[in-house]
Amino acid sequence: xxxxxxxxxxxxxxxxxxxxxxxxxxxxxxxxxxxxxxxxxxxxxxxxxxxxxxxxxxxxxxxxxxxxxxxxxxxxxxxxxxxxxxxxxxxxxxxxxxxxxxxxxxxxxxxxxxxxxxxxxxxxxxxxxxxxxxxxxxxxxxxxxxxxxxxxxxxx
Amino acid sequence: xxxxxxxxxxxxxxxxxxxxxxxxxxxxxxxxxxxxxxxxxxxxxxxxxxxxxxxxxxxxxxxxxxxxxxxxxxxxxxxxxxxxxxxxxxxxxxxxxxxxxxxxxxxxxxxxxxxxxxxxxxxxxxxxxxxxxxxxxxxxxxxxxxxxxxxxxxxxxxxxxxxxxxxxxxxxxxxxxxxxxxxxxxxxxxxxxxxxxxxxxxxxxxx
Numbered sequence: 114x115x116x117x118x119x120x121x122x123x124x125x126x127x128x129x130x131x132x133x134x135x136x137x138x139x140x141x142x143x144x145x146x147x148x149x150x151x152x153x154x155x156x157x158x159x160x161x162x163x164x165x166x167x168x169x170x171x172x173x174x175x176x177x178x179x180x181x182x183x184x185x186x187x188x189x190x191x192x193x194x195x196x197x198x199x200x201x202x203x204x205x206x207x208x209x210x211x212x213x214x215x216x217x218x219x220x221x222x223x224x225x226x227x228x229x230x231x232x233x234x235x236x237x238x239x240x241x242x243x244x245x246x247x248x249x250x251x252x253x254x255x256x257x258x259x260x261x262x263x264x265x266x267x268x269x
Numbered sequence: 270x271x272x273x274x275x276x277x278x279x280x281x282x283x284x285x286x287x288x289x290x291x292x293x294x295x296x297x298x299x300x301x302x303x304x305x306x307x308x309x310x311x312x313x314x315x316x317x318x319x320x321x322x323x324x325x326x327x328x329x330x331x332x333x334x335x336x337x338x339x340x341x342x343x344x345x346x347x348x349x350x351x352x353x354x355x356x357x358x359x360x361x362x363x364x365x366x367x368x369x370x371x372x373x374x375x376x377x378x379x380x381x382x383x384x385x386x387x388x389x390x391x392x393x394x395x396x397x398x399x400x401x402x403x404x405x406x407x408x409x410x411x412x413x414x415x416x417x418x419x420x421x422x423x424x425x426x427x428x429x430x431x432x433x434x435x436x437x438x439x440x441x442x443x444x445x446x447x448x449x450x451x452x453x454x455x456x457x458x459x460x461x462x463x464x465x466x467x468x469x470x471x472x473x474x475x476x
Contacts, residue, residue, distance in 0.1 A: 213361065
């Protein structure tokens with residue numbers, strides 16, 4: 114399985130990458146030809162080209178390790194020259210943040226977010242706290258954990 | 270209980286405790302417009318967020334709508350909210366559509382979920398048939414919540430059960446998804462159900 118749609122637009126993705134990079138670095142000069150959105154963060158309305166650029170054309174790594182509710186914590190500050198999405202994740206994860214929240218905040222699909230997180234995990238810039246509820250999906254959680262959840266819900 | 274006066278989740282996104290290390294999932298499933306997001310909003314400590322997942326799958330024999338290509342890309346959008354249970358445990362609530370075409374995504378997205386709430390509108394019970402069928406097939410524990418929007422329904426629980434072909438062991442509760450206490454009651458009902466199943470499965474040494 115590969116991420117949806119990116120493969121078929123790969124041939125034009127390279128061009129998009131070049132122009133986006135160029136305009137983003139000169140966005141503050143407001144030359145008339147700078148697209149407004151080049152300086153904005155990526156959003157779900159972006160074309161597949163944009164998503165292709167964000168991930169460097171990769172579709173899937175070992176990013177499956179990240180569950181929707183894996184909690185991510187930054188282990189370092191953003192570095193100069195870092196890809197903007199990577200830097201945004203590090204800024205956001207000063208406190209633990211779930212993968213799904215990061216995706217929503219970035220405005221990127223979860224699958225793309227997982228790839229970005231795998232990059233950061235590989236380089237030791239984040240740590241990941243994986244859910245412990247049920248190792249196998251068919252397995253019920255421990256009664257002790259459920260009791261904690263009940264207490265938490267009643268205290269809401 | 271001190272915060273019981275606020276009927277709306279705070280708009281600003283509170284961060285989690287630094288010690289938070291265990292994310293849990295509960296899925297709220299139901300047809301369009303049945304109040305999934307409303308229920309999530311009622312109990313969430315953050316304003317519900319929205320994200321999406323796009324996936325492809327091999328097309329062999331799985332999708333009769335698409336015979337022209339070997340792969341199908343499907344995007345599913347889902348809302349979610351959050352409840353901090355304690356310093357280490359965080360419960361995420363996902364509202365997701367229950368329609369047939371989304372279920373292959375569910376298997377991946379929501380694996381490891383504690384359980385599910387099937388939110389039903391008694392005027393459109395047929396919308397829930399497929400979701401209930403799949404949850405039973407997967408062995409995912411669930412409760413059924415009738416969202417009556419504060420109106421007394423003209424249908425009895427027994428009638429609804431029969432229309433849903435709902436087994437006796439599946440709890441059913443009536444709720445007003447807009448009301449925080451009522452929405453809380455739905456989640457408590459589900460976790461009580463999970464607790465009973467879990468203790469029974471472990472030889473009921475817990476009470």
